[in-house]
Amino acid sequence: MKHLNVAMIGSGFMGKAHALAYANMPVHFYPAPAIPVRKVVVDVSPELAKAAAERLGFEESSTDWREVVNRPDIDIVDICTPNDSHAEIAAEAAWAGKHIICEKPLARNASEAKTMLEAVTAAGVTHAVGFNYRYTPAIRMAKKLLDAGRIGKVLSFRGHYMQDWSADPNTPSSWRFSKATAGSGALGDIGTHVVDTARYLLGDIEAVSSVLATHVTERPASSSAFDQLASGDRSGSGAKVPVDVDDAVYSLLRFSSGAIGTLEATRNARGRHNYLGFEIQGADGTIVFDYERLGELQVMFANDRDDVQGFRTVQAGPFQPYGDKFWPIAGMGTGYLDVKTIECYEFIKAVTEGRQAAPSFEDGYKVELVADAIQTSASTGQWADV
Amino acid sequence: MKHLNVAMIGSGFMGKAHALAYANMPVHFYPAPAIPVRKVVVDVSPELAKAAAERLGFEESSTDWREVVNRPDIDIVDICTPNDSHAEIAAEAAWAGKHIICEKPLARNASEAKTMLEAVTAAGVTHAVGFNYRYTPAIRMAKKLLDAGRIGKVLSFRGHYMQDWSADPNTPSSWRFSKATAGSGALGDIGTHVVDTARYLLGDIEAVSSVLATHVTERPASSSAFDQLASGDRSGSGAKVPVDVDDAVYSLLRFSSGAIGTLEATRNARGRHNYLGFEIQGADGTIVFDYERLGELQVMFANDRDDVQGFRTVQAGPFQPYGDKFWPIAGMGTGYLDVKTIECYEFIKAVTEGRQAAPSFEDGYKVELVADAIQTSASTGQWADV
Amino acid sequence: MKHLNVAMIGSGFMGKAHALAYANMPVHFYPAPAIPVRKVVVDVSPELAKAAAERLGFEESSTDWREVVNRPDIDIVDICTPNDSHAEIAAEAAWAGKHIICEKPLARNASEAKTMLEAVTAAGVTHAVGFNYRYTPAIRMAKKLLDAGRIGKVLSFRGHYMQDWSADPNTPSSWRFSKATAGSGALGDIGTHVVDTARYLLGDIEAVSSVLATHVTERPASSSAFDQLASGDRSGSGAKVPVDVDDAVYSLLRFSSGAIGTLEATRNARGRHNYLGFEIQGADGTIVFDYERLGELQVMFANDRDDVQGFRTVQAGPFQPYGDKFWPIAGMGTGYLDVKTIECYEFIKAVTEGRQAAPSFEDGYKVELVADAIQTSASTGQWADV
Amino acid sequence: MKHLNVAMIGSGFMGKAHALAYANMPVHFYPAPAIPVRKVVVDVSPELAKAAAERLGFEESSTDWREVVNRPDIDIVDICTPNDSHAEIAAEAAWAGKHIICEKPLARNASEAKTMLEAVTAAGVTHAVGFNYRYTPAIRMAKKLLDAGRIGKVLSFRGHYMQDWSADPNTPSSWRFSKATAGSGALGDIGTHVVDTARYLLGDIEAVSSVLATHVTERPASSSAFDQLASGDRSGSGAKVPVDVDDAVYSLLRFSSGAIGTLEATRNARGRHNYLGFEIQGADGTIVFDYERLGELQVMFANDRDDVQGFRTVQAGPFQPYGDKFWPIAGMGTGYLDVKTIECYEFIKAVTEGRQAAPSFEDGYKVELVADAIQTSASTGQWADV
Numbered sequence A, B, C, D: 001m002k003h004l005n006v007a008m009i010g011s012g013f014m015g016k017a018h019a020l021a022y023a024n025m026p027v028h029f030y031p032a033p034a035i036p037v038r039k040v041v042v043d044v045s046p047e048l049a050k051a052a053a054e055r056l057g058f059e060e061s062s063t064d065w066r067e068v069v070n071r072p073d074i075d076i077v078d079i080c081t082p083n084d085s086h087a088e089i090a091a092e093a094a095w096a097g098k099h100i101i102c103e104k105p106l107a108r109n110a111s112e113a114k115t116m117l118e119a120v121t122a123a124g125v126t127h128a129v130g131f132n133y134r135y136t137p138a139i140r141m142a143k144k145l146l147d148a149g150r151i152g153k154v155l156s157f158r159g160h161y162m163q164d165w166s167a168d169p170n171t172p173s174s175w176r177f178s179k180a181t182a183g184s185g186a187l188g189d190i191g192t193h194v195v196d197t198a199r200y201l202l203g204d205i206e207a208v209s210s211v212l213a214t215h216v217t218e219r220p221a222s223s224s225a226f227d228q229l230a231s232g233d234r235s236g237s238g239a240k241v242p243v244d245v246d247d248a249v250y251s252l253l254r255f256s257s258g259a260i261g262t263l264e265a266t267r268n269a270r271g272r273h274n275y276l277g278f279e280i281q282g283a284d285g286t287i288v289f290d291y292e293r294l295g296e297l298q299v300m301f302a303n304d305r306d307d308v309q310g311f312r313t314v315q316a317g318p319f320q321p322y323g324d325k326f327w328p329i330a331g332m333g334t335g336y337l338d339v340k341t342i343e344c345y346e347f348i349k350a351v352t353e354g355r356q357a358a359p360s361f362e363d364g365y366k367v368e369l370v371a372d373a374i375q376t377s378a379s380t381g382q383w384a385d386v
Helices: A013-028 A046-056 A065-069 A083-095 A110-123 A137-147 A186-202 A336-353 A361-380 B013-028 B046-056 B065-069 B083-095 B110-123 B137-147 B186-202 B336-353 B361-380 C013-028 C046-056 C065-069 C083-095 C110-123 C137-147 C186-202 C336-353 C361-380 D013-028 D046-056 D065-069 D083-095 D110-123 D137-147 D186-202 D336-353 D361-380
Strands: A003-009 A035-042 A060-062 A076-079 A099-102 A127-129 A154-162 A205-213 A218-220 A240-242 A248-255 A260-266 A275-282 A285-290 A296-301 A311-315 B003-009 B035-042 B060-062 B076-079 B099-102 B127-129 B154-162 B205-213 B218-220 B240-242 B248-255 B260-266 B275-282 B285-290 B296-301 B311-315 C003-009 C035-042 C060-062 C076-079 C099-102 C127-129 C154-162 C205-213 C218-220 C240-242 C248-255 C260-266 C275-282 C285-290 C296-301 C311-315 D003-009 D035-042 D060-062 D076-079 D099-102 D127-129 D154-162 D205-213 D218-220 D240-242 D248-255 D260-266 D275-282 D285-290 D296-301 D311-315
Touching (some): A003 A065, A003 A336, A013 A046, A035 A065, A046 A060, A046 D013, A060 A065, A065 A083, A076 A083, A083 A099, A083 A110, A099 A361, A110 A361, A127 A336, A127 A361, A137 A186, A137 A285, A154 A186, A154 B248, A154 B260, A186 A260, A186 A275, A186 A361, A205 A361, A205 B248, A248 A361, A248 B154, A248 B205, A248 B260, A260 B154, A260 B248, A260 B260, A336 D336, B003 B013, B003 B065, B003 B336, B013 B035, B013 B336, B013 C013, B013 C046, B035 B065, B046 B060, B046 C013, B060 B065, B065 B083, B076 B083, B083 B099, B083 B110, B099 B361, B110 B361, B127 B336, B137 B275, B137 B285, B137 B296, B154 B186, B186 B205, B186 B260, B186 B275, B205 B361, B248 B361, B336 C336, C003 C013, C003 C065, C003 C336, C013 C035, C013 C046, C013 C336, C035 C046, C046 C060, C065 C083, C076 C083, C083 C099, C083 C110, C099 C361, C110 C361, C127 C336, C137 C186, C137 C275, C137 C285, C137 C296, C154 C186, C154 D248, C154 D260, C186 C205, C186 C248, C186 C260, C248 D154, C248 D205, C248 D248, C248 D260, C260 D154, C260 D248, C260 D260, D003 D065, D003 D336, D013 D046, D013 D336, D035 D065, D046 D060, D060 D065, D076 D083, D083 D099, D083 D110, D099 D361, D110 D361, D127 D336, D127 D361, D137 D186, D137 D275, D137 D296, D186 D205, D186 D248, D186 D260, D186 D275, D186 D361, D205 D361
Parallel strands (some): A003 A035, A003 A076, A035 A060, A099 A127, A154 A260, B035 B060, B076 B099, B099 B127, B154 B260, C003 C035, C003 C076, C035 C060, C076 C099, C099 C127, C154 C260, D003 D035, D003 D076, D099 D127
Antiparallel strands (some): A154 A275, A218 A240, A275 A285, A296 A311, A311 C311, B154 B275, B218 B240, B248 B260, B275 B285, B285 B296, B296 B311, B311 D311, C154 C275, C205 C248, C218 C240, C275 C285, C285 C296, D154 D275, D218 D240, D248 D260, D275 D285, D285 D296, D296 D311
16 A cells, blocks of 8 residues: 655644544545655654654654755655744745645735745645645535535525634733734634635635724733643733734625625634534525534525424434544544544545645635735725635 | 503504503513503504404504594504604604604614604604514623623624525515615614614614625515515415515624624525524623524623533523513523513503603614615625714 | 403412413414403402402402302303312312313322312313413424324333422422422422323323432421412521422333333422423434423434434424414514413313313323322332323 | 553454554553553454454454463453453453453343453453443533532433434344344443443442333344444345344433432434433532533533523533643544543553553443343333342
């Protein structure tokens, strides 16, 4: 069986998720299109890199991503670093002819994303951007229903992604609160997942009218080199640093198809932890999804008998997309790792078949175009074309 | 005990709701501030009016609203007619010195609403507009929590009202699909309920950015003089008539308080029947309401212990507003009629105490200002100030 | 239109519900089979009776139920008193030739219920027992689906009725905690509703294996003549009185049809307010109901396509039983009063048509047979035949 | 770091789950107490065993479990075979001094389980039985709340485990439908999970009153050597074979603590896929869990303020047991594999620390005592002591 050597750059929370996905994919998807080999992991210090290799099952560790990316035995470069380094690493990896999977958002803005797309296109490698949620089996099921016309012409899309880990003003700062590193705040971090989901399910977005808000304008500096997210640390090192990105974004969307949409994303929604979801209303039915109950899809068909019409709660299982690859009974529990494992499978399959993955850097770039338009609209107070 | 004679103009679905509310209010709210007496009901033909009197428990019937409104024995005029007649009837009633409760929306537009407000203000009568949903006990509970600061500074409001009775293109037309009669479509019919709820809970809206959509541009003419709503008639008389109002409205909202909001209203949302609701995110908690489960309020407090934080499903009952007036146990079932009964109580109480009701014509006018701004924004593609 | 004069004995919480049902029924069910006239209300003191007449809209009041029951102008006797007086009042009313509706449970035990059934049978009057919940539109819908074979052969029934108003050991005592007055505790008060629902939907119960529990063995004496239920009074008059009835009942059920069931009823279930519900599993589908969301029925059909199978949340509305009598749109809110209004309609209709109501005293008696068997089983530790 | 060599006997659905748990555990639980090494996998044919080794990441494969179990380099024997071989394999492994984890139910009956317990006790090895669901973070959270007295004295337990994969009479037979191989049907397969959960949370069960039912008395023979579960095969090889085990079990439970319980388990509940759950009512609160939404726990505290009391939906995350070992944000998705990974961690930790795991063979034996009592009660129609 074909093996593909992976170099992973960055070993934080996302690195862990990717490492486990590489390990689990060939077990669930058997026989796998190819076996990903955890060859080398890169982090900023030798200690961190070595610990990551041990923990995450990589054969080697390094602090020199550039050297690693250029190693002839590496087939795949997996970019799990903060947003500001994506472009440079991707360019180098493309130049070296490596296939690339890059965590989302692809870049800090569309212009940066464009250079990345150009690099991978010129290199002719397979590229993917880590908008993993579109691989959730229930979302795949939604796509299947839409493609089959089961809810008719799509009229509207209500998308949201709400978290609360930064709602507390004492949650420490991190690279996610810095425009220089992250590009934007909730918009880039989680709003782009909504944009990707919307594009995946309904197609391109043409124009937006948007508002951005920053509810907490300064935060304690972090006492940790790591992204703390919802760790419960609420004081950091004490000193205050300014926040120059958005906490929340609200937008109207106009799709090329004529459908209308709304997008709401915030990291300050008390009680919403990973509340990514949507409601798609069609002429003949409605589909509703909420990632906090990721094993379920709500579907309503207008051609059901009048007296027993209602939203059906469909549980992900053997009869839905990818369901036969996991557990033999519905309702056993789809986890985050399963979603990342499917993402891994689709990327490795694309690499093996010598074709583009989806979502690709092109998708990542188009998402950035929407994100840029949202920022433009928010600052001009006008609709902005994408 | 004081009695107040009511003349009700219009005896359709809303007339029935009001009549029952007059009958039930003094039983639930005992002793009532005054007893409303169902004196005379007016409709367009003697047959309809007579049948309404018999069915709805009015002592007399008439087809001449103007004469009735001017009768010296009438204390209250209750306007349950289509939107295009509100202004004329209200003006006459005000001139005659009657207290007025007028179904929503107050008028077809802000200018018409303004004349009505001027008339009742000049007459010094008590006036109310029938945005009944704000009387839902769970919404009153939300207000109480907001006023007590239980969720801290309010950051955002997501409001929606979705129905599906007109989703089928063969649902017959009615006055609700005509700009001349209704003023607007989903916007005026149900979107205004969201606006009223938003204003009730968060205060004034300053500016909007909006889109309107008409999904079904012509419908079969109705074969009935009555509003069929979700009766299941899907062919009407056969002939097609054009629709010149919106089926759906989507809007961003900017509140005077600085909070940001979204509003979505549509009568074409398959599977959503009376899906009025909101999510209010505050710095210290979140409140969620869905009228399709009107007996429940979801509340989340950020100061709950970390390990047992979560949305609480609070059932309306004796410990919430008005709860002690209905049934002695929570979860027995709050119905639409109960909401209308509370509305009736608050109006009669205001009349008895010689003060303004809430929502008053002033509220109704301010809602129309928002609705006008939404239409302006939708046509200009710009934010519109209210 | 035919009028029927009602004498109501007892004016507590149930009296209020019945009075409103008499008032509202002819408005919802138009034209009504007959108009119930609130003629006279009886309570224990002249003051209470007079206040009840004023509040509940009765023409007259009295303290002498025996005299009232024998008045020639009375057509219907409505018994809303505590359980220990049902038998005597019903016997007198039957002897006087009155139609009777008696609140549930019919009696304190089967033997007492039997004398009541014999009295009304001998008198040839129409009789009904107030197991009102079976009139809930969603339960009617369940019955319709079962009768149409939509879920195939019924395999099992899980029924429960859980409340929490007496969970606090300081909730004062009342007649509901006394065997002499009530016959039994949670079993008679709410467990019998489950038995009635089970019999309505699945037919007769043949045998039971049961446990009873009394969690709170003494309570403060009440400081009020009235049933406080969930009023929040948690101290009463201070003095403690013993409790000699059950707080909770658990039972296995064997139906004549071969189906197996479970019954759980308790008034000490924290957080459960009026949690009456069931799950009925059939060979081809499942139906689930929870009264705390009384406007919804959950139904699952095994012949739905594998990939979109799931529980449908069907909202009560115009397309379900009685739906066209209330509001023109689903999801507007079914309340407790609506359920009582339907009960009133069915009883008045039966009286008008000169036939038996359902549930009748015979049903009430059969429920008592099951309740007696449950007590027998609980004390012998053996299965008991009904 | 310490390594422990694992020999896994059986490579079906459970083998896959265990293999992934061995791989993932040291990544989530870092540093792990020891690293489990997938040394050798055993299955019935060389082809199956070899394929399993390749797929599941074992170094070697074999068809001779006895030889493997006796290899000196093996530290742990993991038994994933059908129930009828558990005892023999466990005895051999104990004799060889290996630590043992055995899938549930431990045996076909209590007598068989007893011999197993005696064998491991004599050998002084660490032993565990695979009632994995008690490791679900939400169930651990429930335990924590119970132990802290957060809901006061426990009054009752309602437990259920419902599936529907065998509801269709054409679902093929397998070893799960044979008393000789499985011991019992739904009782042993899934009912025992409820018993384990009940014992874990409330302590020992003293007596039961039970009913068993077999709804489908013959099924098509399977055309596969494998357990098909919910694969959708509905015809098998065509020939019919008898079913001699139960499809469903219903039982009353009496706990040593005085609490009362109910247990319902069936594999024929249409629409219920992996519906394991419970409701625990205490004097001061209630806890509700449903595995089909395994990332959530419902908790209600009676000492919350009256007006905002209600069930809290707590999402598993960093603040609940094991939450810090998985993902940094609540609501990201707990999957079945995560539960198995926690089970693996606790077993490896116990082995490393030279102490007993929980649940141990003793727990497995006590569960069998309850299962035996349920069968006794079902056949005698009497309560049976455990």
